[in-house]
Amino acid sequence: MPADRCQPGVNRRHRADTGRAVDLHSTLFAPRPRTDEHVSGASIEVIELRKRFGSTVALDGMSFTVAPGKVTGFVGPNGAGKSTTIRAILGLDAPDAGRALIGGAAYRRLRHPLRHVGALVDDAALQPGRTGRNHLLWIARSQKIEAGRVDAVLEQVGLTSAGRRKAGGYSLGMRQRLGIGAALLGDPAVVILDEPFNGMDPEGIIWMRGLLRTLAQEKRSVLVSSHLMGELQGTADHVVVVGRGRVLADASIDDLVARVSRDQVLLRTSAPDQAVRLLGQAGAAAAGSGDIVTVTGIGAQRVVELLAAAGVAFSEVTAQRGTLEDVYLQLTSGEVEFRSGDGREGRR
Numbered sequence: 001m002p003a004d005r006c007q008p009g010v011n012r013r014h015r016a017d018t019g020r021a022v023d024l025h026s027t028l029f030a031p032r033p034r035t036d037e038h039v040s041g042a043s044i045e046v047i048e049l050r051k052r053f054g055s056t057v058a059l060d061g062m063s064f065t066v067a068p069g070k071v072t073g074f075v076g077p078n079g080a081g082k083s084t085t086i087r088a089i090l091g092l093d094a095p096d097a098g099r100a101l102i103g104g105a106a107y108r109r110l111r112h113p114l115r116h117v118g119a120l121v122d123d124a125a126l127q128p129g130r131t132g133r134n135h136l137l138w139i140a141r142s143q144k145i146e147a148g149r150v151d152a153v154l155e156q157v158g159l160t161s162a163g164r165r166k167a168g169g170y171s172l173g174m175r176q177r178l179g180i181g182a183a184l185l186g187d188p189a190v191v192i193l194d195e196p197f198n199g200m201d202p203e204g205i206i207w208m209r210g211l212l213r214t215l216a217q218e219k220r221s222v223l224v225s226s227h228l229m230g231e232l233q234g235t236a237d238h239v240v241v242v243g244r245g246r247v248l249a250d251a252s253i254d255d256l257v258a259r260v261s262r263d264q265v266l267l268r269t270s271a272p273d274q275a276v277r278l279l280g281q282a283g284a285a286a287a288g289s290g291d292i293v294t295v296t297g298i299g300a301q302r303v304v305e306l307l308a309a310a311g312v313a314f315s316e317v318t319a320q321r322g323t324l325e326d327v328y329l330q331l332t333s334g335e336v337e338f339r340s341g342d343g344r345e346g347r348r
């Protein structure tokens with residue numbers, strides 16, 4: 001494949017087990033009408049995608065939209081269909097049915113894709129003897145992106161000095177940063193990162209979160225996959241939770257927590273029986289264990305009011321909100337491909 005035909009960042013992974021691996025060259029570069037319209041503010045639309053690998057249903061009607069100006073987390077357990085969806089968006093896996101559009105156009109119709117969509121889909125296929133900077137220069141040349149972007153991007157990903165070293169000596173975290181640099185070279189309106197936190201140390205994770213927020217503030221559409229909800233806490237505005245090839249939840253972080261989690265109030269009192277009776281009469285579900293009473297169905301403020309009015313002594317009332325991780329576990333329990341521990345196959 002000639003150098004100028006190679007799609008850096010999106011053409012690396014060929015799974016041998018499919019028997020239906022797509023021909024990347026013809027998929028990405030077949031002669032067909034191309035668009036180079038500006039896709040600034042472009043959204044990603046995933047519409048009813050279906051994909052089987054033999055008897056495995058990888059995508060089962062996957063549908064969602066990624067809006068500009070937000071970080072959208074794409075979360076689900078192993079085998080949920082995240083990578084297959086991303087590969088379908090990038091034209092690397094041909095779906096059996098459905099469509100994926102970027103700014104209204106299929107990826108393969110974009111004339112210079114990296115100027116519209118920056119993607120990190122796997123560990124970069126780096127030539128170990130080439131410096132990180134030269135790797136980016138090669139990509140820039142292949143996509144007709146001005147060479148000046150290379151140093152700007154190296155600085156953005158924190159590789160200014162390391163960029164002059166051979167990539168063969170890079171840590172996994174540094175390779176991730178270089179891959180993200182490659183994704184950002186074309187100043188794309190749409191950024192898609194598959195498991196970008198992989199291999200990052202704590203400092204790298206903080207940096208990554210800041211970068212994602214900046215990209216969203218710049219009005220880009222940002223789709224970030226992860227199988228750990230906690231990685232996205234405080235970073236994503238919106239989450240698409242998936243399991244077994246379909247969407248389980250598609251909501252803002254706040255809505256998701258409020259909708260799925262049951263808020264609890266913990267009460268510490270020397271009169272637990274009296275408190276349980278009183279709160280039960282007020283319509284709450286209350287259960288005592290020692291001097292602790294767990295209350296659901298009414299808020300902490302109401303608990304305090306009821307206890308004070310009835311003269312029931314208490315030393316502590318604490319509202320406990322469900323965390324994002326709690327919500328995620330509730331949504332995805334039973335959706336894992338293989339359950340850990342008991343060795344049983346999941347419900348796939």
Ligand SMILES: Nc1ncnc2c1ncn2[C@@H]1O[C@H](COP(=O)(O)OP(=O)(O)OP(=O)(O)O)[C@@H](O)[C@H]1O
Binds near residue numbers: 017076083084
């Ligand atoms: N090329 C392939 N050949 C055969 N099966 C595949 C192929 N690609 C994906 N699958 C299967 O499709 C399902 C979805 O896989 P996918 O990689 O999209 O999930 P994922 O959510 O990205 O998981 P992970 O977090 O483990 O990467 C899995 O059962 C996987 O084994």
